[in-house]
Amino acid sequence: MNLPAIVQKAALTVPNTQVVQYLPPTDRKIVQAALQPQIRQLQPGIVLNDLITILTSIYTIAGQKSEPQTLALYAEAFYVKLAESFPMITLEEIKTALTKGVFDEYGEYFGLNVKSFVFFVRSYLESATRKLAFEQHDKIKARLQEYRPTPQEVAEITKQYINELYCDYLNGKLRVDFIPAHYYDYLLSLGLVSPVLDRTRALLHYTTNIETNKLRFIRPEHINEEDASKESALHSIARRFAIVDMFRKLKLNEKESAFN
Numbered sequence: 001m002n003l004p005a006i007v008q009k010a011a012l013t014v015p016n017t018q019v020v021q022y023l024p025p026t027d028r029k030i031v032q033a034a035l036q037p038q039i040r041q042l043q044p045g046i047v048l049n050d051l052i053t054i055l056t057s058i059y060t061i062a063g064q065k066s067e068p069q070t071l072a073l074y075a076e077a078f079y080v081k082l083a084e085s086f087p088m089i090t091l092e093e094i095k096t097a098l099t100k101g102v103f104d105e106y107g108e109y110f111g112l113n114v115k116s117f118v119f120f121v122r123s124y125l126e127s128a129t130r131k132l133a134f135e136q137h138d139k140i141k142a143r144l145q146e147y148r149p150t151p152q153e154v155a156e157i158t159k160q161y162i163n164e165l166y167c168d169y170l171n172g173k174l175r176v177d178f179i180p181a182h183y184y185d186y187l188l189s190l191g192l193v194s195p196v197l198d199r200t201r202a203l204l205h206y207t208t209n210i211e212t213n214k215l216r217f218i219r220p221e222h223i224n225e226e227d228a229s230k231e232s233a234l235h236s237i238a239r240r241f242a243i244v245d246m247f248r249k250l251k252l253n254e255k256e257s258a259f260n
Contacts, residue, residue, distance in 0.1 A: 017180050019141045021161040027133035033092040034134075036178075040087040044079065050091050051075040055117075058098045062112060077114045086121060097124030158186055159259050166258045169247040176205070176240050184239035192258070193246045197238035205237050206230070 016035055020028050039047050052075045059066035082089060101109060101120030109116045124130065162183055168174040187193040250258060 016137075016141070019137055019144060021157050022140045022144075023133070023136060025164075026129075027136050030130055030133040031137050033090060033096060036090040036092050038088045038090055039079075039082055039094075042091075047082075047091070048075050048079055051079055051094070054091070054095045054098060055112075057095070058102055059112060061099065062102050064112060074114055074117070078117050081114065081118050082121070085118070086125065089121065089125065093124065094121060097121045100124060155186075158183065162187070162258050165243075166247050166250060169244070170251060174244075174247070176237075176244055177209070179240040179243055181236035181239040184242055187243065187246065193242045197235070198241060199234060199238055201241055202234045202238035205241070206234055 016031070020031050020035075023031060052071050055071050055075055055078075056066055059071075082094070097120045098117060100106065101116065101123065102112075106120060106123035109119065165174060165179060165183075184193055188195060246258070
């Protein structure tokens with residue numbers, strides 16, 4: 001995707017959430033998966049449980065029967081190898097790598113076992129597609145850090161990204177915890193979201209989904225700086241829910257876009 005003409009020079013640090021807006025959908029998906037919590041940042045129990053879920057899904061895709069005891073043993077051995085060799089990989093990347101592997105994107109494999117799983121992960125991380133996605137990401141980030149888009153260009157890009165979030169919502173793929181909360185302020189300036197934030201709802205979500213299981217929702221600090229404290233996290237969650245409420249109204253009104 002070509003960047004718009006950028007005319008204002010400015011030295012600035014650009015968050016990855018802004019960079020990914022300029023990436024084509026396929027590259028964006030790859031980069032966003034890598035920006036999620038790394039397995040080294042998560043509690044081992046959480047990773048193991050999610051690995052069992054992922055492996056169960058992989059066996060289903062492959063049309064093979066899975067035994068719970070075998071899956072638990074595979075997940076444990078797989079986790080040990082991942083923690084040793086690929087500690088910065090994310091659960092989303094693992095799921096993607098195994099799915100691609102089962103569909104023979106990395107060549108023929110012989111059975112579903114820990115060796116095959118590690119091969120799938122290594123093949124995904126070393127794939128040309130992933131490498132090119134991050135090269136594109138780094139080039140765009142470098143350009144954005146050298147130049148600043150005009151307000152009109154930023155608004156257009158923001159609208160495009162919010163429309164993509166709305167599309168994910170319509171397809172049941174949008175997770176409230178990963179909505180960039182700062183988009184609330186832009187939508188509020190357009191009168192599209194409620195100026196009254198539901199703090200009670202935010203507190204309930206924080207208590208049941210984050211405070212009780214903090215490490216599951218750790219994000220690299222450059223993604224959501226606004227969530228550094230409980231108070232700021234509650235404010236961010238409330239803004240995210242306001243965006244979800246806007247999407248719900250749009251869906252009820254059978255809108256295909258957030259802006260027309």
